[in-house]
Amino acid sequence: MLHERIPDLSKFVEPDRVRKEVYTDAQIFELEMERIHERVWIYCGHESQVPRAGDYYTVQIGRQPMLMVRGQDGTVSVLYNRCPHRGAMMCGDRYGNTGEFFRCSYHAWTFHHDGTLRNIPMMESGYAGTRWGRDNPDCRMRPAARTQSYRGFVFASLAEDGPTLQEFLGKSRIAFDDMCDRAPAGEVEIVPNCFRVIQNSNWKIFLENQLDALHPSVTHQSTGRAARNVELAIEKKTGKAPLSYHMLSAFATVTIDKWDGFQTLNYPNGHCILTGYMGLRPKDPDTLEYERVMEKAYGKERTEQILGVNIHHVLIYPGLSVQSPLQQLRAVRPLGVDRTLTEIWHFRLKGAPEPIYRRALAYYNLVNSPATMINADDLENFWKCHQGLSSEGGEWVSFHRHFGRDIDKGNMVETAPDMGTSEAPMRNQMKAWAQFMAAER
Numbered sequence: 178m179l180h181e182r183i184p185d186l187s188k189f190v191e192p193d194r195v196r197k198e199v200y201t202d203a204q205i206f207e208l209e210m211e212r213i214h215e216r217v218w219i220y221c222g223h224e225s226q227v228p229r230a231g232d233y234y235t236v237q238i239g240r241q242p243m244l245m246v247r248g249q250d251g252t253v254s255v256l257y258n259r260c261p262h263r264g265a266m267m268c269g270d271r272y273g274n275t276g277e278f279f280r281c282s283y284h285a286w287t288f289h290h291d292g293t294l295r296n297i298p299m300m301e302s303g304y305a306g307t308r309w310g311r312d313n314p315d316c317r318m319r320p321a322a323r324t325q326s327y328r329g330f331v332f333a334s335l336a337e338d339g340p341t342l343q344e345f346l347g348k349s350r351i352a353f354d355d356m357c358d359r360a361p362a363g364e365v366e367i368v369p370n371c372f373r374v375i376q377n378s379n380w381k382i383f384l385e386n387q388l389d390a391l392h393p394s395v396t397h398q399s400t401g402r403a404a405r406n407v408e409l410a411i412e413k414k415t416g417k418a419p420l421s422y423h424m425l426s427a428f429a430t431v432t433i434d435k436w437d438g439f440q441t442l443n444y445p446n447g448h449c450i451l452t453g454y455m456g457l458r459p460k461d462p463d464t465l466e467y468e469r470v471m472e473k474a475y476g477k478e479r480t481e482q483i484l485g486v487n488i489h490h491v492l493i494y495p496g497l498s499v500q501s502p503l504q505q506l507r508a509v510r511p512l513g514v515d516r517t518l519t520e521i522w523h524f525r526l527k528g529a530p531e532p533i534y535r536r537a538l539a540y541y542n543l544v545n546s547p548a549t550m551i552n553a554d555d556l557e558n559f560w561k562c563h564q565g566l567s568s569e570g571g572e573w574v575s576f577h578r579h580f581g582r583d584i585d586k587g588n589m590v591e592t593a594p595d596m597g598t599s600e601a602p603m604r605n606q607m608k609a610w611a612q613f614m615a616a617e618r
């Protein structure tokens with residue numbers, strides 16, 4: 178039992194370092210699923226993934242197989258993907274349309290899109306006088322305890338109580354506001370389907386990497402340099418290389434010393450924001466046309482406000498990484514202590530000119546997809562970290578960089594000027610982890 182082996186888990190997390198078992202112990206992983214992923218708000222998907230009644234998408238929340246489904250009245254529900262009869266999984270496909278109702282493939286029990294019972298074959302004769310009937314609350318597909326969406330992004334919590342979605346997200350809501358506001362129509366649309374990558378490493382290693390400002394110019398240096406060489410060659414020939422080269426060459430041109438110039442903002446519940454980084458407002462003809470469309474939709478002043486939002490990356494603990502100015506989203510689904518699924522999505526800004534979508538697609542393919550060296554560079558580090566942490570070569574993981582120098586503003590911690598490579602985001606995530614893990618109920 179975990180408690181017998183590790184009587185006081187809180188001793189495993191210190192403000193500036195964390196025990197390696199936090200990443201490698203299978204029983205700690207089970208407790209994380211119970212106390213974090215199966216309790217807090219977890220991202221299920223975007224409403225535009227299920228546009229028509231009966232459309233569904235399956236999703237893993239902690240250890241629970243769930244599905245997100247659109248009902249006849251337009252409501253999106255999140256249900257356990259399980260038949261209440263003998264427990265068969267209701268939808269075996271990853272996504273699809275279930276028609277006017279769910280029909281279990283085993284004994285043909287049927288359910289409405291909100292999970293309530295529709296019919297059971299020969300129900301009156303088969304169940305008369307038994308405990309099983311329409312008014313038995315177990316006689317339905319069980320819904321997630323709570324489902325809420327924010328600007329089209331659907332979340333579910335498997336706990337009856339706790340903060341509302343908006344309270345939980347706090348300032349990290351800017352990820353969705355920034356993404357949607359950049360659309361002339363004020364909303365985004367998912368681009369099906371996502372890439373799925375299984376990483377042979379603990380889920381926290383991925384999250385810690387997202388706002389790790391020290392690693393890009395090291396880990397991705399060779400990829401960035403190769404892109405920079407090609408970019409220079411094209412510039413020499415034609416005077417101007419396509420913007421997409423910059424997405425990769427920035428990993429070489431933004432050298433390690435420059436990363437201290439950015440800043441991270443660290444909020445309660447483990448959420449963090451990275452400001453700055455790439456030039457996100459180039460002056461090419463496509464961008465100028467987009468700005469014209471935005472001004473038509475919002476007016477000059479509001480357009481300036483929207484396009485002036487200076488964030489590059491928002492990490493929403495414990496499972497979401499959003500790059501709102503480039504409409505990218507990665508959802509993290511822990512599968513086991515050393516196995517993690519990431520779903521890599523991108524979105525279309527409704528009402529924006531096509532080249533702006535092409536830019537998001539280029540970033541998706543060049544930086545976030547499994548086809549790019551950037552992703553491969555990171556994956557190798559994640560695997561190496563998990564291997565090293567599984568060894569007897571040391572007990573602790575170090576988060577000491579700029580420890581004690583961050584600026585604590587009460588409800589947020591920001592990195593001090595010229596200390597953007599502070600490991601504040603990792604310390605912040607582990608602080609939230611320890612708080613969630615300590616809450617027995």
Ligand code: FES
Nearest residue numbers: 260262263281284
């Ligand atoms: S298990 Fe679903 S109808 Fe029997």
Ligand SMILES: [Fe+2]
Nearest residue numbers: 392393396555
């Ligand atoms: Fe990286």
